[in-house]
Amino acid sequence: MTDPVATPQVPERRPTDWKGKVMQRRIANRYAAERRFHAMGLGAVLLSVGFLAFLLVTMIGNGASGFRRTEILVPVDFAHAAIRLDPASFRGPGREAALAAADFEGVLFESAQARFGGGVFKILSEGAWLTVRNKVADNPDILKGKADIWVPASSAIDRAAKSGTPDPELDRVRKITDVRTSFDVSFLVGADSTDPTMVGVWGAFKGSLLTMLVTLALAFPVGVLSALYLEEYAPRNRWTDLIEVSINNLAAVPSIIFGLLGLAVFLNVMSLPRSAPIVGGLTLALMTMPVIVIAGRNAIKAVPPSIRDAALGIGASRVQVVFHHVLPLALPGILTGTIIGMARALGETAPLLMIGMRAFVSAPPGGLTDPATVLPVQIFLWSDEVSKGFVEKTSAAIIVLLVFLMTMNGLAIYLRNRFERRW
Amino acid sequence: MRLVRGLVLASALLLAGCGQDASRQQIRIVGSSTVYPFSTAVAERFARKNPKFKAPIVESTGTGAGMKLFCSGVGAAYPDIEDASRRIKKSEMEGCTKAGVRDLIELQIGIDGIMLAESRAGSAIALTPAQVYQALAAQPYGKPQTARTWKDVDPSLPDTAIQVYGPPPTSGTRDAFAELILDAGCKADPATKALSKTDPDTFKAICTKIREDGAYVEAGENDNLIVQKLGANPDAIGIFGYSFLEENADRVRGIPLNGVHPTYDTIADYSYPGARPLFIYVKAAHLRAVPGLAEFVAEYASAWNKEGYLSRRGLIAAPADVQAKNAAIAKALTILDPKTLTE
Numbered sequence: 001m002t003d004p005v006a007t008p009q010v011p012e013r014r015p016t017d018w019k020g021k022v023m024q025r026r027i028a029n030r031y032a033a034e035r036r037f038h039a040m041g042l043g044a045v046l047l048s049v050g051f052l053a054f055l056l057v058t059m060i061g062n063g064a065s066g067f068r069r070t071e072i073l074v075p076v077d078f079a080h081a082a083i084r085l086d087p088a089s090f091r092g093p094g095r096e097a098a099l100a101a102a103d104f105e106g107v108l109f110e111s112a113q114a115r116f117g118g119g120v121f122k123i124l125s126e127g128a129w130l131t132v133r134n135k136v137a138d139n140p141d142i143l144k145g146k147a148d149i150w151v152p153a154s155s156a157i158d159r160a161a162k163s164g165t166p167d168p169e170l171d172r173v174r175k176i177t178d179v180r181t182s183f184d185v186s187f188l189v190g191a192d193s194t195d196p197t198m199v200g201v202w203g204a205f206k207g208s209l210l211t212m213l214v215t216l217a218l219a220f221p222v223g224v225l226s227a228l229y230l231e232e233y234a235p236r237n238r239w240t241d242l243i244e245v246s247i248n249n250l251a252a253v254p255s256i257i258f259g260l261l262g263l264a265v266f267l268n269v270m271s272l273p274r275s276a277p278i279v280g281g282l283t284l285a286l287m288t289m290p291v292i293v294i295a296g297r298n299a300i301k302a303v304p305p306s307i308r309d310a311a312l313g314i315g316a317s318r319v320q321v322v323f324h325h326v327l328p329l330a331l332p333g334i335l336t337g338t339i340i341g342m343a344r345a346l347g348e349t350a351p352l353l354m355i356g357m358r359a360f361v362s363a364p365p366g367g368l369t370d371p372a373t374v375l376p377v378q379i380f381l382w383s384d385e386v387s388k389g390f391v392e393k394t395s396a397a398i399i400v401l402l403v404f405l406m407t408m409n410g411l412a413i414y415l416r417n418r419f420e421r422r423w
Numbered sequence: 424m425r426l427v428r429g430l431v432l433a434s435a436l437l438l439a440g441c442g443q444d445a446s447r448q449q450i451r452i453v454g455s456s457t458v459y460p461f462s463t464a465v466a467e468r469f470a471r472k473n474p475k476f477k478a479p480i481v482e483s484t485g486t487g488a489g490m491k492l493f494c495s496g497v498g499a500a501y502p503d504i505e506d507a508s509r510r511i512k513k514s515e516m517e518g519c520t521k522a523g524v525r526d527l528i529e530l531q532i533g534i535d536g537i538m539l540a541e542s543r544a545g546s547a548i549a550l551t552p553a554q555v556y557q558a559l560a561a562q563p564y565g566k567p568q569t570a571r572t573w574k575d576v577d578p579s580l581p582d583t584a585i586q587v588y589g590p591p592p593t594s595g596t597r598d599a600f601a602e603l604i605l606d607a608g609c610k611a612d613p614a615t616k617a618l619s620k621t622d623p624d625t626f627k628a629i630c631t632k633i634r635e636d637g638a639y640v641e642a643g644e645n646d647n648l649i650v651q652k653l654g655a656n657p658d659a660i661g662i663f664g665y666s667f668l669e670e671n672a673d674r675v676r677g678i679p680l681n682g683v684h685p686t687y688d689t690i691a692d693y694s695y696p697g698a699r700p701l702f703i704y705v706k707a708a709h710l711r712a713v714p715g716l717a718e719f720v721a722e723y724a725s726a727w728n729k730e731g732y733l734s735r736r737g738l739i740a741a742p743a744d745v746q747a748k749n750a751a752i753a754k755a756l757t758i759l760d761p762k763t764l765t766e
Contacts, residue, residue: 100474121735130471194464194736271500274451275480360463360481362470371449371480384645386460386666386737 059395059402066396069184069197070158071150072124073177076111076132078143083107087140099137105129108151116176123173125152125197152197153179155389162392187396191364192378196389199382201400203364207277207357207372208346208404210365214281215288215345220338222285223292224327227334230293231300232322251290258287259351267355274356275371283351288341295337299330332419339412343405349376375401447499447712449477450719454489454506455595457535457664458701461733462506468732469715469722476715481506486595494519497708503716505704508535508595509602513764520761526707529759530720530749532727534739536665536690537600537697539587539678544657546581548573549679552696556608558585559639561632564612565625568634584638588649589662591641599699600662601631604680607696650675665690666737690739700741707758717756724753 017023078085083106089098108129112120128151135149136142153161153173160167161181173179190200226247234240262283266272272279303326311321352358358377365372373381375397382394452462463481470478484492486507493505494515501524505511511519511529519527539555541548557563558576573580590597609630610616618626633639642649642661649661650671660678665685668677677685680696689695703723710716726733727749729740740746751757 096474100472126732126735127471194460194467274500275482356482358482360459360466360483362463362467362478371451384456384647386646386670388670 056402059398062392063395063397063399065162066392066394066399067184067187068162068181069187070153070161070179070181072153072157072173072179073148074108074112074115074124074128074151075146075148075177076108077114077146078107079145081107081110083110085136085143087143090136090140090143095137099133102133102136104133104136108132116173119169121154122169123154123157125154125158126195127193127198128152130198150180155196155387158197159389187393192360192362192373192381194360196385196387196393199390199393201375201378201397203361204373204375204378204397205400205404206364207280207361208374210277210368210372211280211284211352211357211374212342212346214278214368215284216338216342218282218285219288219292219341223289223338224296224334226289226293227296227300228322228327231297232318232326247290247293251294253287254350255287255348256350256354258283259354261286262351263354273369273371275359275361275373276369277365277372277374278368279355280352280357280372280374281368283355284345284348287348287351288338288345291341291344292334292338295340296330296334299333299337300326302333303329329421332416332421335415335419336412339408339415343408343412346374346405346408347376347401349380352377353380375404448714450479450504450713450716451502452479452481452504452506452703453484453492453502454482454504454703455486455508455701456483457508457596458506458532458703459483460666460736461532461701461738462504462703464733464736465719465723465726468726469719472722473715473718476718479715479719486598490515491518493704493706494522494524496522497524497706499712501706503706503709503713504719507702507704509599509699510702511704511764513761516761516764524706524708526758528705528707528720528752528756530703530705530723530753531700531741531745532703532723532738532749533701533733533741534690534693534698535701536685536695536739537596537603537699538661538663538665538668538685539604539680539697540653540661540663540668540675541659541678542653542657543674543676545653545676546583546658547676548581548660549682550580551611551681552604552608553611554580554608555680556605556611556630559587559633560605560609560629561634562629564609564615565629568636571638583658586638586640586656586659587662588640588642588652588659589633591643596662596664600697601633603697603699605633606630664737665739669737687739691742698739701738704759705756707756710756720753720756724750 018027083103085102085104085107089095090102108124109120112124116123131151132149135147152158157167157170157173157179158181160170161179170179186198187200189202190198191203193199230240230244234243262279266279266282267274272282307325307329308321311325312318316324352374357373358381359371359373360381361371361373379394379397379401382390382397450466452466454462459481466479466481470476482489482502483506486505486509489502489505490507490511493502495501511527516527519525539550554573554576558570558573561568563570570576570585572582572584574582576585589600609626610619615626615629618629642652646663646667649663650667653659653661654674661675668675668685679685683689683695685695685697690698705716705720725731727738727740728734728746731740734740741749
């Protein structure tokens with residue numbers, strides 16, 4: 001208790017001369033370094049923002065017109081057509097068969113030929129008669145007389161009308177009848193087609209949805225259960241380390257490898273149908289699962305041990321601790337990881353090419369085993385089409401994919417903010 | 424919590440539901456990317472005309488890869504139709520037979536031309552197959568490749584660097600390019616031509632191997648990309664099918680070979696060296712099992728004439744006698760005699 005207070009042996013030190021020339025220069029250097037770092041960081045951010053802006057501006061610039069379609073008003077004279085169609089046959093049973101058998105193409109061709117002279121195929125879309133068929137299906141009574149029907153224009157007319165460049169064919173059509181360019185619902189509800197004026201993204205969109213559904217239904221439970229087991233139950237030994245390393249490696253494997261795996265296992269061994277969303281989903285689930293495991297383990301690790309101890313202390317079982325306390329608290333983190341993994345799976349093309357999801361599918365898939373394609377593959381397919389009209393459709397499909405992705409990421413951010421707890 | 428339980432249940436159900444589909448409701452087509460636009464057009468038309476059949480599924484895999492899929496067996500898991508930008512090879516037919524695919528129906532749907540093309544701003548070069556061969560071969564006539572510019576190949580050609588964008592080796596277009604243009608150019612040299620009898624392997628290597636020093640750029644299977652590259656570089660030359668030339672006539676023009684310009688007529692009468700027939704192969708064993716297959720073949724046959732909708736997509740109609748012969752095959756569904764196949 002009688003410790004003498006030790007006097008520290010501080011050597012004599014002159015106070016820093018802040019005003020000195022040397023010191024001033026060193027301070028100036030420090031500030032300069034600070035400013036340089038600041039500028040570099042800002043430059044990096046601006047560069048990435050610039051790239052993003054460039055991407056968005058080009059896509060929207062090219063793709064906005066893809067959502068619109070040019071239509072031409074054609075008066076179709078059913079009553080005086082060489083091919084007579086009976087309104088009664090399009091009612092009641094046998095209606096579908098009658099609609100399928102009737103030669104609407106011939107009727108439209110005849111009316112258009114009378115109106116435009118020649119070159120009907122250069123003016124009207126190849127699928128223009130489908131509009132006529134739908135109109136008749138809605139109201140067979142128009143067959144008794146004459147009807148003015150807006151039908152889609154050919155790709156060349158469509159492009160000329162949208163770009164505003166003078167086109168002799170378009171001018172000729174404009175003199176004869178009305179031409180309008182308006183929002184094209186069929187692009188959002190239709191499926192793939194060989195004619196750019198008739199294509200739609202719904203087929204690919206639905207394919208993407210179904211594929212994602214399978215991926216989520218498989219990767220989420222397996223991923224979450226693996227993460228829970230590894231964090232809460234697994235003994236710390238060499239085997240667990242090995243599994244951990246393997247999962248981390250799996251997350252970094254190039255996606256095309258998963259495609260080859262899917263081809264070998266799901267198609268060749270299990271003989272599941274080719275080009276089906278179920279196979280695509282299974283393949284992408286393999287790819288997404290490690291991402292969910294890693295995100296899940298981090299989220300579970302972040303739950304404070306005091307919560308586990310408290311629950312165990314009042315007599316909860318291990319399962320109760322995990323499912324009543326740990327998992328709900330870790331869920332926001334797990335969901336964020338899941339959605340990031342899903343977003344990556346949504347944009348994936350390479351593995352799906354291997355399992356045949358690059359096919360031309362002109363009807364939206366009805367179920368998990370129907371042939372389908374997905375949005376990124378559809379974009380890839382359209383970019384390779386001969387007809388120039390597909391350029392804007394490709395960009396429009398990219399916009400749809402980006403909106404889908406942004407919605408998913410937005411959902412991830414919302415879930416994180418909504419359920420996140422801080423300690 | 425409920426979410427997790429629901430998902431576990433859903434995935435269990437899903438796995439249980441993973442059955443095999445024993446029979447198939449729709450036609451499956453695989454094969455050449457050159458025939459793909461025509462097959463999809465017919466498939467679409469077929470589906471619109473016949474709502475009682477499901478729309479056919481067309482997959483562009485390339486002729487070789489498609490042939491492998493097509494020839495792996497008979498049954499719902501295997502495709503019904505193969506698109507081919509060349510005739511089936513004898514070796515492929517043997518593989519087919521081994522897997523139980525004995526009876527094929529062969530239909531020539533029309534003709535395609537492999538073009539050399541350049542930008543409209545280019546120098547309006549005119550070539551012969553021999554010049555193309557000497558500029559692009561890895562070892563022209565067995566000698567090392569030294570040409571940097573077209574002038575090095577032939578003094579009459581312009582002094583611009585050799586830069587050719589073309590398809591990769593997996594493509595049927597590349598096979599046809601090698602066979603129709605490089606081979607022809609190669610045989611222009613009598614000594615090399617003699618090799619084809621004495622040493623066919625060396626002959627093949629000398630004649631079809633393309634240089635890999637950067638003068639020939641493999642542009643993937645995307646022909647639109649090649650057209651874009653040509654637009655950006657007037658000195659470059661691209662290799663692609665006739666339909667792309669027709670669609671982009673405002674930007675690129677065909678390069679005459681042996682003085683023959685690539686047009687509809689010169690390809691139709693085979694006077695343009697790059698003309699080649701296109702085929703589809705149908706499995707006879709599937710005709711009864713797959714609904715609509717015979718009708719699909721009939722639809723194809725109705726579309727391949729000069730006035731048909733396929734010609735609006737860039738298909739060149741075959742000569743009238745070939746058309747008549749194939750229409751008869753399509754009608755009677757005559758089986759191909761494997762003895763008529765060559766290497």
